[in-house]
Amino acid sequence: MQDLDLKLFFDPIPPYVEIDTSIQGSIGQSIFINQGSMPDYDGLDIALIGLVEGRGEKEDHREGIAKGPDAIRQSFYSLKKGSDGLKVVDLGNFRNGPDLEDTYLRLKEVCSFLMRHNIVPVFFGGSHDMTLGQYFGYEDADKLITVLNVDNKLDLGDPAKGHLPSGSHIQRIIKHDPNYLFNYYHLGYQSYLVGSAESDLMERLSFEAIRLGVVKENIKDLEPVVRDADMMSIDVSALQAQYAPGALDAKVYGLTGEEACQICWYAGLNDKLSSVGIYGYDQSRDDLSMKTSFVIATMVWYFIEGFYNRKGDKNFRSNDYLIYEVPLGGDPSSIKFFKSKISEKWWMEVPHPEETDGFMRSRMIPCNYSDYEKALDGDVPNRWITTYSRFT
Incomplete structure (x- = not known):
């Protein structure tokens, strides 16, 4: 360096x-x-x-x-x-x-x-x-x-x-x-x-x-x-x-x-x-x-x-998260939500349509519990839609 x-x-x-x-x-x-x-x-x-x-x-x-x-x-x-x-x-x-x-x-x-x-x-x-x-x-x-x-x-x-x-x-x-x-x-x-x-x-x-x-x-x-x-x-x-x-x-x-x-x-x-x-x-x-x-x-x-109160919410592959996959029956077929057991904050996964590496990989987008509730009602959260549109 x-x-x-x-x-x-x-x-x-x-x-x-x-x-x-x-x-x-x-x-x-x-x-x-x-x-x-x-x-x-x-x-x-x-x-x-x-x-x-x-x-x-x-x-x-x-x-x-x-x-x-x-x-x-x-x-x-x-x-x-x-x-x-x-x-x-x-x-x-x-x-x-x-x-x-x-x-x-x-x-x-x-x-x-x-x-x-x-x-x-x-x-x-x-x-x-x-x-x-x-x-x-x-x-x-x-x-x-x-x-x-x-x-x-x-x-x-x-x-x-x-x-x-x-x-x-x-x-x-x-x-x-x-x-x-x-x-x-x-x-x-x-x-x-x-x-x-x-x-x-x-x-x-x-x-x-x-x-x-x-x-x-x-x-x-x-x-x-x-x-x-x-x-x-x-x-x-x-x-x-x-x-x-x-x-x-x-x-x-x-x-x-x-x-x-x-x-x-x-x-x-x-x-x-x-x-x-x-x-x-x-x-x-x-x-x-x-x-x-x-x-x-x-x-x-x-x-x-x-x-100095950060919780280390970075590694979404760890056991520090609860994962909820909400089926939607359309496009997308489902959305994965992640809830931190430590901070209790929520994220949703927005996959790249081509599943490529590097810049355009899946992104974890911060969200609220209300976005999870919206998905449960069958609606795609707006921030998921705008993020996905950047991949296409």
Whole structure:
């Protein structure tokens, strides 16, 4: 495995970001921090990475974006640690490339390197187009991945028509060559902020865009969507402005801080999820209490707590699962459901019609008990249908 000198990619945490030693049991006292010398990453679980890159946004936001990661740290370090034995490192602030595209490529290199070492990178700060570098990190992973994006807009703008990178990066992900995108979920979009051409494109591609109202009806129903993701990207503009005044484009309506933390908790519990990014914070727009930095810090805290409560739901050939095969008498003739004896979560198997190896093998799709009940009534669950359609 090719080694990488991480010191070349990061600036240490500046001295004005203080760790309050009077707060006993704080996160800041419980993790490894790059305060001048790069900590050894060997054997660690999670790497925190501050992003100061704002060239994908309007120029008047860039200074505030650059100050964002350290403001988030100041809030994060003062939180109480939850789980014992944290193996978490704060690598510092990622150094920008000579131009924006260079930053994406550098981010790709570091993201890929950390994931090969079984370390989950958690990015915070930067404009939302930093999702591109995160996504590019999977290019050499030799698998198709599922992306989860949380945002109040779809960000499907056309760069050729002058749309900023922060508003067009999802378009680039969809069109990226080589293509290793199997599925894409979008949570929390607000219909009145999305054009018909964008929503029509999502529908044609059979991607699942779930509007804000559906998310808020019962967020627990969205847990299988979060559990299906390999990577998650969150634009803090998906939150209500009262919770995130420092977001670049938060509106009156949106997710609450509690709902955002719930999504991060689900993401942490997801055994297959291998990277997270929380983007779009402009420190200069935050209120006097630095409310947005606290909300983002708490979201990171909940992801870490979720991670240390993972149940190891990966090996579906083990005896840790109950298997229920539901006959349907049509096409498909039956569907296999798997229930974990440990976490009590459900999955359903979607076989590839040609039973090939490699990318296009059978896939285990997270689901709810309600999907099992639907099959018992003779109906094929919608997510089974959309997944199968990707094979054909």
